[in-house]
Amino acid sequence: MSRQSLMLAIPLVIVLGVFVGLVTAQAIRADDSNPNASAATTTTTLRPVSTSTIPTTFLKPVAATPEANTLNSGLRLPDWQCELQPLNDMSAESQRTFVESGLQCLERIWLPALRDANIVGTVPPVKLVLVENDQPACNNHKTASPTEVAFYCANTVYWPVADESRKDLGAKDWDLYLFLLMHEYGHHVQELTGLSRVADHRQQDAGVDSPTGLLLSRRVELQAQCLAGMAMAAAEQGGALSARKVGHIIDDESNMVEEEVHGSSASNYRWTQAGYRDRATTACNTWTAAPDEVN
Incomplete structure (x- = not known):
């Protein structure tokens, strides 16, 4: 040529x-x-309330360790300015409407905080599934039953319609269900910041049921509890929760069943109060807390 x-x-x-x-x-x-x-699953997809304009090249890198994660850098939540749909009864449809609106409101208060940390561009849709013997796409949860407790897995909030642990509650206790949703959304925030993935790897290396693995699990769960406390404070300041309802939630959290995965009643109360009082993620750093503070 x-x-x-x-x-x-x-x-x-x-x-x-x-x-x-x-x-x-x-x-x-x-x-x-x-x-x-992907595998077909009956879901309701909630789109983010706003869209980030931050280029992905400007997103902060995820910290390699939970101790130094962006989530511990002092993110703050604005007041809750969102209309929460009422829980009229315990029917599946009423629960669906209530939980959908709760997730949308939670995205509204968390998106500004995540934007401040330059990670809002990674916010995915949140799928809500009212479980009827469904199978979640998750490694650490084999099957889901309508009678078990709500849980977060793979960008999905699984919300059983007949939670046995709360069978004595009704629609009048909507505040307790809202706090449970705040806790699960806390796990979503942990996922967005990359903290969950690193913690999961540590647990797998240590052994999920080993003393170290259980300690790691409590650090994850109690941090989500603290993040829920932050959301509860934002909801109270915005008028979505009354002082009486906040007191009801705190009383309920201080009477939790003691267990090795989620922590003692005293620990749950302590970390809920920490998030509620300080309203900043620096108060929720369970990763540098002494083991007796996350027992």
Whole structure:
């Protein structure tokens, strides 16, 4: 090939390369948006209330350790300015409406805090599933039953419609259900900041049921409890929760069943109060707390 022919061919190759790249990227996006790309699950998808304009290149890197995670850097929540749909009864539909509106309100108060940490661009939709013998796409939870406690897994809040642990409660106790939702959303925030992934790896290395693994689990759970305390304070300041309802929640949290995974009643009360009192994530750093503070 002559030098002149080569010079003419190079731009053509570049143009073809760009074209192929654009077609490939479009195909990938089309595949990502395909609802049949993953296992079918009946869900309600909640879209983020606002969209971040922060380029991904400016997002802060996730800290390698929970102790130094962005979540411990003093994020603060604004007052709750969101209408919460009432829990009229304990029917599945009423629970669905209540939980959906609760998640939307929680996104509204957490998005500004996450934006301050330059991580709002990573906020995914939150899927709500009212479990009817469903199977979650999660490594540490084999099956889900309508009678078990709500839990967070793989960007999904699983909300059983007939939680046996709260069978004596009714719609009048909507504040306790809201706090439970605040706790689960706390796990969502841990996931967004990358803290959950590092903690999970540590637990797997130590052994989930080993003393070290259980201590790590309590650090995760009690931090989520503290983040829920922050959300509770924001809801009270915004008028969504009365002082009487806040007192009801705190009393309930101080009478939890003692267990090795979620911690003692005293620890749950302590960390709930820490988030409620300080309303900043620095108060929720369970990762540098002494073991007797997360027992």
